[in-house]
Amino acid sequence: MKLTLKIWRQKNAQDKGGIVDYPIDGIEPDMSFLEMLDVLNEQLINKGEEPVAFDHDCREGICGMCSLFINGEAHGPDRGVTTCQLHMRMFKDGDTIFIEPFRAKAFPVIKDLVVDRSSFDRIQHAGGFISVNTSGNTIDANTIPINKHDADKSFDAAACIGCGACVATCKNSSAMLFVAAKVSQYALLPQGQIEAVDRVLNMVHQMDHEGFGNCTNTGACEVECPKGISLENIARMNREYLSASLKG
Ligand code: SF4
Ligand code: FES
Secondary structure, eight states: OOEEEEEEHHHSSSSSEEEEEEEEEOOOTTTBBBHHHHHHHHHHHHHTTOOOOOOOOOOOOOOOOEEEEETTTTTSSSSOGGGOOOBBSSSOOOOOEEEEEEEOOOOOEEEEEOOHHHHHHHHHHHHHOOOOOOOOOOOOOSOOOOOOOHHHHHHHHHHHOOOOHHHHHHHTTTTHHHHHHHHHHTTTTTSSTTTHHHHHHHHHHHHTTTBBOOSOOOHHHHHTTTTTOOTTHHHHHHHHHHHHHOOO
């Protein structure tokens, strides 16, 4: 395949940045999108040029590191996959492909296609955990009976990999789907009840503090989420928040 790549290049956080054209040839349909970028970077390095910086780690759809906006869509044109799972067979010979970083005030660009998503880490630190007694008398989680429906819903919420596609897709740069997944994951389990009130209040407070926008129920986040996180989690978080606010 012969392609024209239009890639966002930005030297650092202060640089204005801009789109640069890169023609590329010999791309196989079975290559992943990141392998295609590896080929480009090899060519750039051989020419003595600066390779394109982009985030990646597991390349298996697990870690949530890969974060590209491809032809105007977070993680590109396929559904239910991350950028590392996107294959070049989704494109045609002769295509022009725009590749940009995830854009949001709370995800500042570090370099080229790499953005700083540590705001998600700080939201997690604010309440995305449970406290467990580890002094030797810890109860095995499997000994606590949990309604099957709740366990399944919690597991679905826990599938969130923190990639940030929901934020990049949302016209308000809202992080509600991410935070709602993390809140729901614990809200549905007995182990999550002890800190439930503090968790939702603190995580939502941190989300607002980081500069994410609000949710206006457009639903684009759910469509672009590679893990199929449902909007029903946002409804659950809103209920948890209201109830916690009244108790607080
Ligand atoms: S909710 Fe979906 S899109 Fe948002 S961070 Fe989690 S996995 Fe990524
Ligand atoms: S590199 Fe880990 S999810 Fe894509």
